[in-house]
Amino acid sequence: MMGRTTDRLRSMAGGGGVRLLLASSVLLHLxxxxxxxxxxxxxNVYSHRHYDTDQALFDRFAETTGIRVRVVSASADxxxxxLEREGDASPADVLITVDAGRLHRAKERGLLRPVESxxxxxxxxxxxxxxxxxxxxxxQRARILAYARDRVDATRLxxxxxxxxxxxxxxxxxxxxxxxxxxxxxxxIVAVHGSDGATEWARGVxxxxxxxxxxxxxxxxxxxxxxxxxxAIVNTYYIGRLLNAEDEAxxxxxxxxxxxxxxxxxxxxxxxxxxxxxxxxAPNPEHALELLEFMVSEEAQRAFAEANFEYxxxxxxxxxxxxEDWGTFQTDTLSLERLGELNNDAxxxxxxxxxx
Ligand SMILES: [Fe+2]
Numbered sequence: 001m002m003g004r005t006t007d008r009l010r011s012m013a014g015g016g017g018v019r020l021l022l023a024s025s026v027l028l029h030l031x032x033x034x035x036x037x038x039x040x041x042x043x044n045v046y047s048h049r050h051y052d053t054d055q056a057l058f059d060r061f062a063e064t065t066g067i068r069v070r071v072v073s074a075s076a077d078x079x080x081x082x083l084e085r086e087g088d089a090s091p092a093d094v095l096i097t098v099d100a101g102r103l104h105r106a107k108e109r110g111l112l113r114p115v116e117s118x119x120x121x122x123x124x125x126x127x128x129x130x131x132x133x134x135x136x137x138x139x140q141r142a143r144i145l146a147y148a149r150d151r152v153d154a155t156r157l158x159x160x161x162x163x164x165x166x167x168x169x170x171x172x173x174x175x176x177x178x179x180x181x182x183x184x185x186x187x188x189i190v191a192v193h194g195s196d197g198a199t200e201w202a203r204g205v206x207x208x209x210x211x212x213x214x215x216x217x218x219x220x221x222x223x224x225x226x227x228x229x230x231x232a233i234v235n236t237y238y239i240g241r242l243l244n245a246e247d248e249a250x251x252x253x254x255x256x257x258x259x260x261x262x263x264x265x266x267x268x269x270x271x272x273x274x275x276x277x278x279x280x281x282a283p284n285p286e287h288a289l290e291l292l293e294f295m296v297s298e299e300a301q302r303a304f305a306e307a308n309f310e311y312x313x314x315x316x317x318x319x320x321x322x323x324e325d326w327g328t329f330q331t332d333t334l335s336l337e338r339l340g341e342l343n344n345d346a347x348x349x350x351x352x353x354x355x356x
Contacts (some may be wrong), residue, residue, distance in 0.1 A: 011301045041067040043287035046083065047096040048076040053307035069285045077104040083111045088281040093288035096138075096276045101180045101187075103135035103275050106339025112277040123209075123296035127335045128273055137273030137336065138295050139310035142329070143185050143261040144269060146239060147233045148224050151156055152258070154199050157231065159263045160189065160270070164204025172205060173220040173229035175349035176213040181235060181272065186349060187342035188270045191334050195345055203353040213356055218242070225253045235272075240309025240322050241347060260330035268330040274310065 049055070050073045058069035076097040083090055083106070095112065097103050106112050107130065114133040121129070128137035145157055156167065162208070163172055175182065190198040209227030215222075220232035221242060242254045260267045276295065278288040294300055301312040308319040319323075351356075 002197060012179070030225070032044045034224075041065075041287060043067050043069055043093045043284050043291050044091045045069055045071045045072050045078040045094045045096060045291070046279075047073055047094075048079065048102070049073075049096055049308075051307040053303055057303050058299055063290060064294070065287075065290055066345070069291065069292065072297075080106050080109070080111065083198060083279060084109060086281075087290050090281050091283060092279045093282040093284045094276050095147070095279055097248065098141075098272065098274045099180045099184060099272045100137065100275055101184050101340055101343050102345070103130070103277055104337060106277065107134040107340075111280050112282045112287070112309050113282065114294070115278050115285075117289060119293045120296060125315070125333075127333045128274075128313050129338050130277070131335070135275050135277035136264050136296075137275040137313050139274040139302075139305040139308070140309050140331070141273070142236045142261060142269045142271050142315055142331065143181060143233065144236055144239075145262055146221055146224060146234050146257050147255050147260065148227070148230045149258045151230045154167065154258055154343045155184055155258055157260055157262075159266065162232070162262075163208065163233075164201055170208065170232060171210055171230040172208045173223050173232040175209050175216055175220060175295075177347070177355040179216075180343075181217070182355075183343050183346045183350070184235070184339050185233070185252060185270050186346035187339045188332060188334055190342045190349070191338060192267060192343050195349065198346070199349050199352060202349050202355055203219070206353050208354050216245075221251060221257065224257060226254075230344035236311075236323075236326075237309040237341070240320075244309070244322060261326075264330050267334070268332040271311075271331045273313065273336060274304070274320075331336040 044347060055071070058071065060066050070146065079095060080102065083092060083095065112134040114132055124136055128140065129135065135290065147154065156162065165286050186198060186202060189201050196197050210223070217234040217238040220234050221238060223229055224232050239254055239257065239259060240252045245251050248249055263269055276292055278285055278292070279320060282288050295304060296314060298317060299319045305312045309320060309322055311323060
């Protein structure tokens, strides 16, 4: 199947000769990877992810396919703005972000193109990719509750819905509503409880804040450790990073912290993805597709996820040992595309209830 899809894209791009020509014209006018460029097949990646292990994986891809990967790293918002600015002159072939909300936004703005690949659709569960093939989840991250083991009875905190109970007044820590992770979490609540129910939920959480939202997820964990609050809403990998940090002080931060995968037995824990799509004006669309297909190979799934203590999207891949300790859990299988559609509703609700 890979051959057929690749051939289809190759004919769209006008064959190998044109492909090489495109690649070198890109080199001339953008100088993506700086000096040392020597021509030959390339794929240009705009990535929000910036882990050394990602680069090692791209090097492996180059070794296997002969296609060099050139990466521009910036925040997803900056990369989306850049794609819009560059239009059809953009050298980018692939956009990688760390949440489906941004990929959805890129799709809506016409910055991605649909691709068809049996390898991608067979490897990635349907709720973790765009139904029309505009983007694909590559790793999963769960939004969980981290709590102070000595101050919280975990049996009182089973669901996201528990966070509005009066017993948590002055005890909940979270980052700003501008952050896409919280927007997507609230969107998942809109999907289950409707706009009114989600407004009530958000209002209830705000009433229980230990302090106004600030910082990133690591700061929430830090503040649980410091006793500013008792329960934090964070992504799993922030805990993984601290647990495995080189410095003892970071590891000590999580010494007293327990984690809860919310809504087990119900709809499951809210998850998001690191994911990628082929750009609308990709000069090397066939290389882009090959890279995406490589990213769901067993080797890449493990390395790409382990780079940041995330979970592979493929169900048959072993997890990193750090994650196996936490055990398996049920994930919310609500389509991430649906979450993207509900993002605007979530932003309005945050505003309405004063979750800054
Ligand atoms: Fe993050």
